[in-house]
Every structure is written in structure tokens, then in C-alpha cells.
Amino acid sequence: xxxxxxxxxxxxxxxxxxxxxxxxxxxxxxxxxxxxxxxxxxxxxxxxxxxxxxxxxxxxxxxxxxxxxxxxxxxxxxxxxxxxxxxxxxxxxxxxxxxxxxxxxxxxxxxxxxxxxxxxxxxxxxxxxxxxxxxxxxxxxxxxxxxxxxxxxxxxxxxxxxxxxxxxxxxxxxxxxxxxxxxxxxxxxxxxxxxxxxxxxxxxxxxxxxxxxxxxxxxxxxxxxxxxxxxxxxxxxxxxxxxxxxxxx
Numbered sequence: 001x002x003x004x005x006x007x008x009x010x011x012x013x014x015x016x017x018x019x020x021x022x023x024x025x026x027x028x029x030x031x032x033x034x035x036x037x038x039x040x041x042x043x044x045x046x047x048x049x050x051x052x053x054x055x056x057x058x059x060x061x062x063x064x065x066x067x068x069x070x071x072x073x074x075x076x077x078x079x080x081x082x083x084x085x086x087x088x089x090x091x092x093x094x095x096x097x098x099x100x101x102x103x104x105x106x107x108x109x110x111x112x113x114x115x116x117x118x119x120x121x122x123x124x125x126x127x128x129x130x131x132x133x134x135x136x137x138x139x140x141x142x143x144x145x146x147x148x149x150x151x152x153x154x155x156x157x158x159x160x161x162x163x164x165x166x167x168x169x170x171x172x173x174x175x176x177x178x179x180x181x182x183x184x185x186x187x188x189x190x191x192x193x194x195x196x197x198x199x200x201x202x203x204x205x206x207x208x209x210x211x212x213x214x215x216x217x218x219x220x221x222x223x224x225x226x227x228x229x230x231x232x233x234x235x236x237x238x239x240x241x242x243x244x245x246x247x248x249x
Contacts, residue, residue, distance in 0.1 A: 021051055022059040029068050029079055030149065030181045036081035040069065066177060082181065087232070090178055091225040095218055097171050098156065102201060102217035103210045104163035110208025122162065129158040133202065136195045145191045149184040155198055159217075162205065182228055190227040197223070 025045065028034045040060065042053040049056070060077055063069040067086070071077040082090075109126075112118045132155050139147045153176050160169035183194075197220045204213035 018055040018058050021049055021055040022062055024049055025059050026063060026068060026177060030184050034079050036079050038079045040077050040079060082178065087182060087228060090175060091221060094175060094179060095221040097168060098221055099214045099218040101160050101163045101168050102205060103214040104165050105159050106205045106208050106210045106213035108162060108164050109205050125158060125161045129155065132158060133198060140192050140195050145187050148187050148191045148195060149180050152183050153180045186228050186231055189231060194224060
């Protein structure tokens with residue numbers, strides 16, 4: 001696993017430190033450094049990340065609201081598991097949002113390619129997506145899938161930016177953390193195939209084919225849902241592991 005983040009987080013005098021603590025804990029949950037069921041305490045996390053308890057306390061409250069942490073009276077906090085029912089709801093919402101985003105992105109791409117002077121902001125976003133796709137292709141070729149969860153969410157948020165819809169982008173951002181969590185949990189089994197599907201979606205967007213972009217994005221999300229459900233349906237009855245933040249039983 002990665003070295004302790006304590007050395008990388010800046011001093012709390014920096015006003016952005018609380019957000020960095022929140023992001024660091026969330027990513028450690030997403031990538032399994034803090035696995036489902038592990039007990040988390042302010043003291044242990046403050047030591048781990050090299051900060052005081054104050055930003056950790058704020059982070060745990062935010063993560064509880066996001067569904068990454070569960071707190072119970074007299075029992076403390078534990079890293080949550082995503083219940084199968086919630087995963088189904090998440091994929092359903094994601095499918096609606098992202099297929100609409102893909103359609104809007106294709107419509108906007110057609111307008112941009114037809115324009116005499118395309119918007120520089122749009123071209124910058126499109127070049128950024130090309131770099132993300134190239135980075136993902138290199139990771140897949142090198143059989144290094146550890147980078148794919150982060151690249152995956154950056155790709156999907158990038159398509160949302162191309163759509164030009166701030167409302168749809170904001171909705172996707174609200175669920176992006178859990179999407180990344182699901183993707184990271186299944187990346188070893190569907191990561192390579194899933195990544196290749198991004199190229200097909202992008203080709204339809206570039207072609208300005210609204211219906212095809214919408215169809216391919218919907219199919220992409222549905223395939224992710226099937227893969228997740230097939231792999232993790234057996235966890236429906238699983239309970240917490242009862243470990244603490246240091247991994248002890």
C-alpha cells in the first residue's frame with residue numbers, strides 16, 4: 001500500500017487542510033487501505049495522517065453523510081460496506097445521468113466541429129479526455145490497473161464537462177465517490193474490458209451521434225452493474241470484519 005499520508009498532508013495552518021484530510025480518508029476507503037468493517041477513531045486517523053483530531057472529526061461527519069462511514073452510539077465508527085440494494089440504486093441513477101450526458105456531449109461535439117471557431121474551452125476539455133484515455137490504455141497494456149479507478153472517474157467527469165450541462169455534471173459529481181469505490185472493488189475483473197468501452201463512447205460523441213452515444217454509455221453502465229452484481233451478490237449477508245484502523249482483529 002501507499003506510504004503513510006501523514007508526510008504528504010500540509011500543516012493544518014493551511015485553510016485547505018480539512019478538505020485534504022477528507023479526500024485522503026475517502027481515497028483510503030475507496031482503494032481498500034481502510035476496508036469495509038474496519039473501526040476508525042479520531043485518534044488513530046489523526047496519527048495516521050499527521051493532523052489533529054479536529055479535521056478528522058469533520059471528515060468523519062462528512063464521510064458519514066456520504067455513506068462511506070457508519071457511526072453508532074457507544075460503538076464508534078466503522079467503514080461502511082455498500083449494500084447490494086444501494087448499489088442497484090446507484091447504478092440506476094448513474095445510468096440515467098450518464099446516458100443523458102453522453103447524448104448532450106455528442107450534440108455539443110457536432111456543433112463544435114461544425115463551427116468556424118470552436119470554443120477553446122471545449123477543445124481543452126477534449127484534449128484532456130484524449131490524455132486520460134491514453135493514460136488508461138498504457139496502464140492496461142502494462143497490466144497496472146491501480147491507476148484505472150482514478151482515470152475512470154476523471155473520464156466520466158470529463159464527458160460531463162463536454163456536455164456543457166453544469167446541472168448534470170454536478171449530479172454526477174455527487175455520486176462520483178461511490179462510483180469510484182465500486183469500480184475499484186471490481187477493477188481486477190472488469191477493468192480492462194470496461195476501459196476499452198470508453199473509446200467506443202468517445203468515438204460516438206466525436207461523431208456527433210446522439211443516439212449511439214447515449215446507447216453505448218447506457219450499455220457501459222449496465223455492463224458495470226452486471227459485473228458488480230455477479231461478483232458481489234454473495235456479500236449480501238456479509239457483516240463487518242471487526243478490525244480496527246490498524247488492521248487488527
